[in-house]
Amino acid sequence: MPLDPEAVLPDTLLEEIRSRAVGYDERNEFPHEDFDALVAVDYLKAFVPQAEGGLGAGLADVVRLQRRLAAAAPATALAVNMHLVWTGVAKVFADRGDASLDFVLREAAAGEVFAFGISEAGNDFVLFDANTVAEPTHDGGYLLTGTKIFTSLAPVWTRLGTFGKDASGDEPCLVYGFVDRDAPGWRHVEDWDTLGMRASQSYSTVLEGAVLRPERVIRRIPVGPSPDLLIFAIFACFETLLAAVYTGIAERGLELAVAAAHRRKSARNGGRPYAQDPDIRWQVAEMGLAVDAILPQLGTVAADVDALVDRGPRWFPALSGLKHRATETARAVLDGAMRVGGGAAYFRGSELERLYRDAAAGVYHPSDPESAHASVAAALLGPLED
Structure with missing residues (x-):
């Protein structure tokens, strides 16, 4: 059965979130109270199966939830959106019989927070090419060097979903994976002072040989449009x-x-x-x-x-x-x-x-x-x- 958005996000919670939005916007500050309140109602576990402590939602359910949250605090909704994208991707995989991203749902169930580190200044190929360099390491992992922009959830993420280009072989490939927050070789630039969506705190993220461990690599895809x-x-x-x-x-x-x-x-x-x-x-x-x-x-x-x-x-x-x-x-x-x-x-x-x-x-x-x-x-x- 479809989730009831009002049960997950009751009016009282949304009014509290709405009442804080103006202050977060004025102070250009991450909405920590909103985030904590959403964590408390398992909102970040929306795509996690109920058997694993989540809401068991599908994409249509989360669309209704995000419409409701965005009507109260758009920047809070946009920030959380990036975690929901990665957990939604894992749900799409699982629904199609591919278990390779089940760990994302398990880690989300355990409280990990996923950020979306894909966008790069001047890269209008988006997913089909990367300016970030992925340098192979001897153990099958990579060192990532480049700059990602608009990294929402910057103050709180624990897993950064990102990618770079490995041009070391005959055929360049795009390497997708997750960098742990405690991994070396990355830093935030607190440059988010924007016209709108201020509370999302979508900092630039500089990768300076960021360690992508081999077990966190999820895909190697040829450069260009792909059916993957x-x-x-x-x-x-x-x-x-x-x-x-x-x-x-x-x-x-x-x-x-x-x-x-x-x-x-x-x-x-x-x-x-x-x-x-x-x-x-x-x-x-x-x-x-x-x-x-x-x-x-x-x-x-x-x-x-x-x-x-x-x-x-x-x-x-x-x-x-x-x-x-x-x-x-x-x-x-x-x-x-x-x-x-x-x-x-x-x-x-x-x-x-x-x-x-x-x-x-x-x-x-x-x-x-x-x-x-x-x-x-x-x-x-x-x-x-x-």
């Missing part, structure tokens, strides 16, 4: 869970716009609420239509991943398109909500102002708008000719 299950699983979980976070932002923005329309009064209309103004009603309706359009797409994609639906090569345009639509919807809805909210929404500390800034981060996550359009165009029109 790991690539699909990362795309499926990363794009879908990101879409969930930004959809939650859009839903909260719409809720605040509706409240503002009822609360604000129009002197020109005899003191009647703006909810009775035809122009405001049109704007709110546009926001509602936008949110209604993304919800079925998000739900269907997540359910299809859970059901092992084989979309073949159509999966990648579907996933990148979902992420693009969700982030653009959030930006459009928050833009409209700011208009409906009036001048008060423009002041620092208002929830709409913070959501507006948080929504702006959506354009910087892979797949970016250019990549999403290129993927869909290739699916519809065929590849570009040389």
Whole structure:
């Protein structure tokens, strides 16, 4: 049976989390109290089977949970998202009969926290190539040297899922694995001072010969697009869970716009609420239509991943398109909500102002708008000719 999001994240917990969001944003500080509260309700064990102490959730369940959490505190949801991506990847593997990442679920059950150290400045190949160098060691492990950006959960992760390129042989390959926090050869740069999503504390991570032990190597994949299950699983979980976070932002923005329309009064209309103004009603309706359009797409994609639906090569345009639509919807809805909210929404500390800034981060996550359009165009029109 599907999980009940309200049972996992009750209103009382979400109101506490929401009440802290403004302070974490202002102080540019990791939401330690939120994180501890989520750990206490086994939220980070969402994908862990119930028999191992987890919630036994599927991707569709976690999508609903993340929408709900993001509506309260987007940066907290985005930070936790990166742990959920790796545990979701392990769930995708397990559902398809591949036990090679079962250790991720076991370690998550034991309290380990996984971070996502994939993105690199200037590397728009994302998963298909790496600037980070993976130097083989005599024991079958690697030393990783390079810089990863946007490493969310930086203050609390214990396992960093990352990758680099091993060019030592005839055929370069991409090496994926997990670096333990107590391993030597890495450091954080506390450079996260951003417009929005401030509490995620997504530091840059400098790998200076970081030790990737042989037993922590999970894949060696040729450079370039690959049919390997790991690539699909990362795309499926990363794009879908990101879409969930930004959809939650859009839903909260719409809720605040509706409240503002009822609360604000129009002197020109005899003191009647703006909810009775035809122009405001049109704007709110546009926001509602936008949110209604993304919800079925998000739900269907997540359910299809859970059901092992084989979309073949159509999966990648579907996933990148979902992420693009969700982030653009959030930006459009928050833009409209700011208009409906009036001048008060423009002041620092208002929830709409913070959501507006948080929504702006959506354009910087892979797949970016250019990549999403290129993927869909290739699916519809065929590849570009040389």
